[in-house]
Amino acid sequence: MELELRQLTKSFGPKTVLRDVSLTAETGYCVGVLGRNGAGKSTLFNLLINVLLPTSGQILLDGETLGATFPVAVKRRMGALINQGHLVEQLTAEEYLQFVARIYELPDASHRINSLLGHLLEEYDTVRRKRLSSFSTGMKQKVAVASCLLHRPELLILDEPLNGLDVFSAERMLELLGSYRAQALTFISSHNLAHIEKIATHLLIIDGSEVKYWGTMQEFLQGREAYLNDALLQLLHPASTAAQNLTWLTTER
Numbered sequence: 001m002e003l004e005l006r007q008l009t010k011s012f013g014p015k016t017v018l019r020d021v022s023l024t025a026e027t028g029y030c031v032g033v034l035g036r037n038g039a040g041k042s043t044l045f046n047l048l049i050n051v052l053l054p055t056s057g058q059i060l061l062d063g064e065t066l067g068a069t070f071p072v073a074v075k076r077r078m079g080a081l082i083n084q085g086h087l088v089e090q091l092t093a094e095e096y097l098q099f100v101a102r103i104y105e106l107p108d109a110s111h112r113i114n115s116l117l118g119h120l121l122e123e124y125d126t127v128r129r130k131r132l133s134s135f136s137t138g139m140k141q142k143v144a145v146a147s148c149l150l151h152r153p154e155l156l157i158l159d160e161p162l163n164g165l166d167v168f169s170a171e172r173m174l175e176l177l178g179s180y181r182a183q184a185l186t187f188i189s190s191h192n193l194a195h196i197e198k199i200a201t202h203l204l205i206i207d208g209s210e211v212k213y214w215g216t217m218q219e220f221l222q223g224r225e226a227y228l229n230d231a232l233l234q235l236l237h238p239a240s241t242a243a244q245n246l247t248w249l250t251t252e253r
């Protein structure tokens, strides 16, 4: 799969959130999408899955321009987790994934479901009869990511998929996503740069509504600080905000 963005621009009223985003990416790329809070990462993801329409610019898949409404055949090729996802919490994890499998018309998904849940939920045997409403935040997140992978999407869009995961679970999830990487074109956002450093092959850095960097992780790190964290700070020069007087907060009683 090849995805091309041509001068993609999105405004909400007078405010332009993304301006002229252009890139071409293909299967095997894992694109870490980075930027400050409010930079436009979720907005970009919503454009990629047709939840939002661009104000101008185009999205092309394998050379074909996707119009205002993506064909169902295209949507079937995508898996997306945006804003923590929405689970049907009256169901068990397995029932929920069976429901997702029916949407994608997967004939017999039991093996896929059990292996995914068994991999991501270490405690799966003890919670398999429990409803999702009784799951912790991290457990729900794991089920949400599993629901994106079930149909083996060719375009995988993951907005903060590691949110709420403990350090061991995050490692497991990264391992799983790493082993799937060659099968898909993945876009992933995270404010945890150590996670991005582990999984991403490419970086898309957005700041001030524009692309500040698009290219390989390796090229980005060359000539900058060794760690992504420092390299990102170096690129974006955090704006120095006027010093606030916080003595009311910090003065001893």
Ligand SMILES: Nc1ncnc2c1ncn2[C@@H]1O[C@H](COP(=O)(O)OP(=O)(O)OP(=O)(O)O)[C@@H](O)[C@H]1O
Pocket: 012, 017, 035, 036, 037, 038, 039, 040, 041, 042, 043, 044
């Ligand atoms: N539906 C909307 N209507 C108006 N403004 C919006 C809408 N959705 C997003 N925005 C604005 O667009 C900007 C980008 O938001 P977005 O959620 O894409 O940022 P983000 O990079 O994902 O941030 P974070 O790191 O905090 O998740 C913000 O200023 C936000 O207020």
